[in-house]
Amino acid sequence: MTANIPASERPDPYRVASESGYADDSAYVLNRADTFAVIDHRGDLGGGAQGLYHLDTRHLSTFAMRLNGAVPVLLTSTVTDDNLALVVDAANRDLPGIPKNTLHLRKRIALRPGACEIRFELRNHDTGTHEVEFALHVDADFRDIFEVRGLPRTRQAPARTLSAASDGFVFGYAGLDGVARRTHVAFSPPPQATAPGGVALFRWRLEPGAAAELDVVIAIERAAADGHRAVARDWRACLPQIETNHGPLNCWLARSAADLASLIADTPHGPYPHAGVPWYNTAFGRDGIITALQTGWALPQLSAGVLRFLAATQATRREPARDAEPGKIVHETRAGEMARLGEVPFERYYGAVDGTPLFVMLAGSYLRRTDDLGLVRELWPAIEAALGWIRDAGDVDGDGFVEYAGHVRDGLANQGWKDSVDSVSHADGALALPPIALCEVQGYVCAAWSEAAYMLRRLGDGARAARLREDARELKRRFNAVFWQPRRGIYALALDAAKRPCAVRSSNAGHCLWTGIAHRRKAERLRRSLFDPSMFGGWGVRTLGAGEARHNPMSYHNGSIWPHDNAIIAAGLARYGFMDAAEQLFASLLDAATLLPLHRMPELYCGFDRVAGNAPVPYPVACAPQAWAVGTVYQLLAALLGLDLDARRRTLAFHSPRLPEGVDWLRIRRWALPGGECELEFRRHERDIALNVARKPLRWTILTTR
DSSP, rough: OOSSGGGEEEEEEOOOOOGGGGOSSEEEEEEEETEEEOTTSSSSSSSOEEEETTTEEEEEEEEEEEETTTTEEEEEEOOTTSEEEEEEEEEEEOOTTTTTEEEEEEEEEEEEEEEEEEEEEEEEEESSOOEEEEEEEEEEEOOHHHHTTTOOOOOOOOOOOEEEEEEEEEEEOOOSSSSSEEEEEEEEEEOOEEETTTTTEEEEEOOOEEEEEEEEEEEEEESSSOOOOOOOGGGGGOOEEEEEEEHHHHHHHHHHHHHHHEEEEEEEEEEOOOBBTBBBBBHHHHHHHHHHHHHHHTTTHHHHHHHHHHHHOOOOOOGGGGGGTTTTOOOOEEEEEHHHSSSOOEEEEEOOOSSSHHHHHHHHHHHHHHOOOOHHHHHHHHHHHHHHHHHHHTTTTTSSSSSBBBOTTOOOOOOOOOOTTSSSSOSSOBBBOOOOEHHHHHHHHHHHHHHHHHHHHHHHHHHHHHHHHHHHHHHHHHHHHHHEEEETTEEEEEEEETTBBBBOOBBBGGGGHHTTTTTTHHHHHHHHHSTTTTTTTTTBBBBTTTTTTOOOSSSSSSSOOHHHHHHHHHHHHHHTOHHHHHHHHHHHHHHHHHGGGGGGSOOOOOOOOTTTTTOOOTTTTSSSSSSHHTTHHHHHHHHHEEEEEETTTEEEEEOOOOOTTOOEEEEEEEEEEEEEEEEEEEEEEESSSEEEEOOOTTTTTTEEEE
16 A cells, blocks of 8 residues: 555656657657557657557567668658558668669558558669669567556566468467467568568569559457457547638647547447557546547537446446545556556556546536437446545545545556646645645536536436535535635645645646636636746646746646646636636647647647747657547637537527637538537627527527627
8 A cells, every 4th residue: 555655755667768758750650549650750660669559569569671771761751631641752872773862662651450551662763774672671579568668577578479471470479468469461462582580572673664562461460359349430520620711720620630530449338539649548537538528519429438438447346456446437447468467557447536526527518518318317327326436435534525545556646637656746845645635626526516416407306416516515615715825826736644735836726717616706816826927838837837846847747738738727717707818828729739740739748938939848758649638629619619508408609709819710510419510600800709600400599698
């Protein structure tokens, strides 16, 4: 048990080692649900985190091509808009008898679930005929993702095997977990020769203007699977089409739609967004819920899948080795060998304090968006169990606040969304001792009581709904009395075991606006604190204010900037009517997306002050794409437009809508609402934003309010 061990005395075993970094100018990411690849700009694999992965295992670790013994010169490479293919153009170096830039190589690497397909086309642009040897070196190390991240194995892994096939090579690995994993590398046409260690050789005689083609299929095979057959659905087609006159915003929207679609996995319970590539490409409870909350107005099917999946994996009994308690929502699931063997505790791990109230929040939000009372009835036993956990096991010391104190020695020391070992501290830098009550978690609980009351009222239990509303009011009263720090104008990050407030400026307090737990008279001071120069440096609100003892702009949670965190804060600012501040956050994140590679919002970036002409400083091991970073633009749009959707009343309202600076019009098409599709346009005029409704479902009312 780790509850009474200060985090400062424990190393962080799950940090991503710096040598595992890939988020630089030498790597691209392709991903399709359970399968992803980290590839260098030449379209090769080999080194660091590069590889082809499936279900937490690296199934191909080396893929290197040589042309007459030399590495070709890269001309250009780019990822396609759907994140599923990388196209590379290269040329030959000066070679004996072959002048440079006379042979053009085009390589297209395409990903699909459980497989990677590569096509090479080599064309001779010289006036003479050339003999070419094309060599491909492939290998598979079958390393677990945690091992790639830098965590040593506690057991000696078996050696992988390599055998020849009629069309290529087969790599095999008999895991200690009883799962047989294979990687079949097939060439068409087959190689003319092979060399030891997985080298395939192709020899072509190219006349002037002639071309040679080679197809490679890398198929991933895994025995002892759960039997579920994934469906490769195009989720982009289910999203509404959003278009503006502003090119950078259009690029950000298009990339976010592609990223979201590429992260959604098909599960036996419905669609679920994987948390992020490469380190968290699996189902996480908190991440899936927040992504669903961000995108629920645009893609409610995702909310339904998340709710069903989490209800199916909800804890039903106390298991200290998993931090599981009845009613608790799962934090992390893993399918790799190290998790299955218990070398890491994450095969099904429940060490999160916030996923359970967020689950209830999502259920209520989904009902408001869809009026699907049938799903709420189906899920009610799980919702009831979650409410029970919040009231009982979630309140570790019985003080009326929800806390965490982990029971797993090698589990997570901190169990909020900032789960680094050093992420919860006092003003003097001392780390808080558990049980720890985080400020944002109390907000989630308050919102969970309110959403549960709404669902109960819809289910016909008005008396219990009234009691839950009163519970929410009482929690709000006590929270504002205990957590508010008047000298700093902000809510304390947390209360420690001695009920001492962690009186530091942190972005967590901004979540208290999103959930509505902040008293209105305190909200204005909180807004000012969040935009103090110590917190807001131009690219967004920092996780921890400059000047705090543990502030470090390059840390994971103590001074960095997380886009999803800022989107939640923007939604909270809009809720309290601070539209100028919400618009300022939108503008800062739009500027960041405009300057970041591929217009892709990463998991986080460093919290340095903004410098004119410079992009945000990357965090070297950030996930990209990452689900709740992808959802950022959808939540920001909903906040700025003042979107309020009530499916039961068939009402779609926009309260004091705004458009970001530089956006003169914004059009939403193919927006599915209960009963039909909606098409509308917002257009900027001199003094206001006008709404034009081109199409709406029957009996729906669409309006703007001031």
